[in-house]
Amino acid sequence: MSLLIQNGRIVSADSDFIGDIFCEDETITRLGRGLEAPPGTEVIDATGKLVFPGFIDPHVHIYLPFMGTFSKDDYVSASKAALVGGTTTLIEMCCPSRADEALAGFELSLSQAQGKSACDFTFHMGVTKFDDRTPDQLREIVRRGISSFKVFLAYKGAFGVDDSELYRTLKLARELGVIVTAHCENETLVAERSRELLAAGVTGPEGHHESRPPRVEAEGVHHLCTFAELTGAHVYCVHTSCAEALDAAVAARQRGVKVWVETLIQYLLLDKTYAERPGFEGAKYVMSPPLRDARNQPVLWDALASGLVSTVATDHAPFDFASQKPMGRDDFTKIPNGIPSLEDRVNLLYTHGVATGRLDLQSFVSVASTNAAKLFGLFPRKGTIAVGSDADVVIYDPAYRGQLAVQTQTQAVDYNAFEGWEIKGRPSVVTVRGEVAVREGKFTGTLGRGQLLQREPGH
Numbered sequence: 305m306s307l308l309i310q311n312g313r314i315v316s317a318d319s320d321f322i323g324d325i326f327c328e329d330e331t332i333t334r335l336g337r338g339l340e341a342p343p344g345t346e347v348i349d350a351t352g353k354l355v356f357p358g359f360i361d362p363h364v365h366i367y368l369p370f371m372g373t374f375s376k377d378d379y380v381s382a383s384k385a386a387l388v389g390g391t392t393t394l395i396e397m398c399c400p401s402r403a404d405e406a407l408a409g410f411e412l413s414l415s416q417a418q419g420k421s422a423c424d425f426t427f428h429m430g431v432t433k434f435d436d437r438t439p440d441q442l443r444e445i446v447r448r449g450i451s452s453f454k455v456f457l458a459y460k461g462a463f464g465v466d467d468s469e470l471y472r473t474l475k476l477a478r479e480l481g482v483i484v485t486a487h488c489e490n491e492t493l494v495a496e497r498s499r500e501l502l503a504a505g506v507t508g509p510e511g512h513h514e515s516r517p518p519r520v521e522a523e524g525v526h527h528l529c530t531f532a533e534l535t536g537a538h539v540y541c542v543h544t545s546c547a548e549a550l551d552a553a554v555a556a557r558q559r560g561v562k563v564w565v566e567t568l569i570q571y572l573l574l575d576k577t578y579a580e581r582p583g584f585e586g587a588k589y590v591m592s593p594p595l596r597d598a599r600n601q602p603v604l605w606d607a608l609a610s611g612l613v614s615t616v617a618t619d620h621a622p623f624d625f626a627s628q629k630p631m632g633r634d635d636f637t638k639i640p641n642g643i644p645s646l647e648d649r650v651n652l653l654y655t656h657g658v659a660t661g662r663l664d665l666q667s668f669v670s671v672a673s674t675n676a677a678k679l680f681g682l683f684p685r686k687g688t689i690a691v692g693s694d695a696d697v698v699i700y701d702p703a704y705r706g707q708l709a710v711q712t713q714t715q716a717v718d719y720n721a722f723e724g725w726e727i728k729g730r731p732s733v734v735t736v737r738g739e740v741a742v743r744e745g746k747f748t749g750t751l752g753r754g755q756l757l758q759r760e761p762g763h
């Protein structure tokens with residue numbers, strides 16, 4: 305199987321040129337101009353198109369038992385949705401409950417993906433408790449190709465760890481060279497403030513933000529960074545939503561803590577007024593940390609452009625508006641947390657980042673693909689267009705115009721948080737290891753072809 309992509313503008317994090325890409329079997333084997341196609345090669349004309357490395361979403365939830373229910377997508381719907389939107393690699397949070405052993409949790413997550421996913425995938429291994437049995441199991445999981453952990457400083461009693469567990473997890477991660485991703489919010493403050501708000505009669509989605517204001521997140525980041533400083537572990541703050549939390553990470557970095565920052569497409573584009581929409585509509589926009597005051601958005605965009613924020617993820621966590629969000633109709637603390645966006649991240653980032661001039665093309669590729677590949681041990685197999693890399697390629701049509709809508713989406717959830725939003729550009733062809741998996745918005749790939757990516761610890 306060979307594929308020749310001709311005359312595209314090939315954009316990686318550190319290069320930008322008009323040329324051709326030749327892929328044999330699963331790999332990019334030649335780059336240049338005027339490349340010859342042997343008989344039997346599929347030839348795709350990319351004249352006028354941008355050609356990007358496959359995008360990586362470094363923070364998704366697909367199999368997620370959470371808040372008394374399960375997130376809606378499975379690997380069939382999620383991998384199709386990812387690919388239609390240009391994302392060719394998923395890094396899922398594997399989140400065992402505290403009652404489960406880490407190894408069993410890992411195997412359960414793997415079984416959800418293998419044989420179903422149309423794109424490649426890996427996991428951040430959730431460390432949701434740390435007892436005598438945990439270290440050996442985590443070592444085994446690292447031997448099986450996982451090189452990042454995940455801890456939750458929130459959600460105590462579910463996924464959250466206490467400070468002793470956090471310390472031990474970070475010490476082990478340091479020893480193994482594993483990076484630790486972290487949900488940073490002070491759970492005690494969240495619990496106390498939620499109790500006060502409910503007692504005062506604030507029960508709707510608008511209460512969610514007041515229960516976990518920016519300082520609650522900043523305290524979580526500071527807390528994580530203190531532990532990272534004293535253990536030497538490398539850490540990554542997931543879903544950073546506000547200036548206060550970013551400042552805490554930057555301050556830690558300035559004193560030598562190895563900390564990286566992720567934000568989400570939701571925080572760049574949506575603000576807390578969405579969660580304040582009347583009736584119960586705001587529940588569509590309840591996630592943690594909450595959507596913030598709009599003043600934070602230019603701060604996050606600037607931090608992306610300057611490199612203070614490394615990645616834009618989705619934290620895709622889809623819960624139906626009709627049947628799942630209403631679990632918290634009378635109590636905002638029971639609204640399943642999450643705003644789906646796996647399918648739309650790349651197009652929204654292109655539309656509101658590149659097309660507006662906030663991000664140049666190199667930064668766009670860096671924050672949506674290359675930086676995640678480098679941080680999480682996937683580079684240069686993923687995250688770039690280079691000889692020897694996997695032939696995961698997005699041929700992107702910047703002239704496309706369309707609107708996001710639940711009726712036309714692939715992700716398996718009953719609403720789109722960006723309903724009616726215009727997009728300027730979309731993938732016209734997406735390949736997964738040399739196979740065309742999307743043409744003009746339609747999935748054409750192979751379910752079950754996605755592989756668990758083997759990663760080596762590099763921190």
Ligand code: URP
Nearest residue numbers: 487591592619621641642
């Ligand atoms: O609200 C969110 N973020 N839901 C998914 C779980 C998590 O905290 O990442």
Ligand code: ZN
Nearest residue numbers: 487542543592
């Ligand atoms: Zn989280």
Ligand code: ZN
Nearest residue numbers: 363365397619
């Ligand atoms: Zn998450």
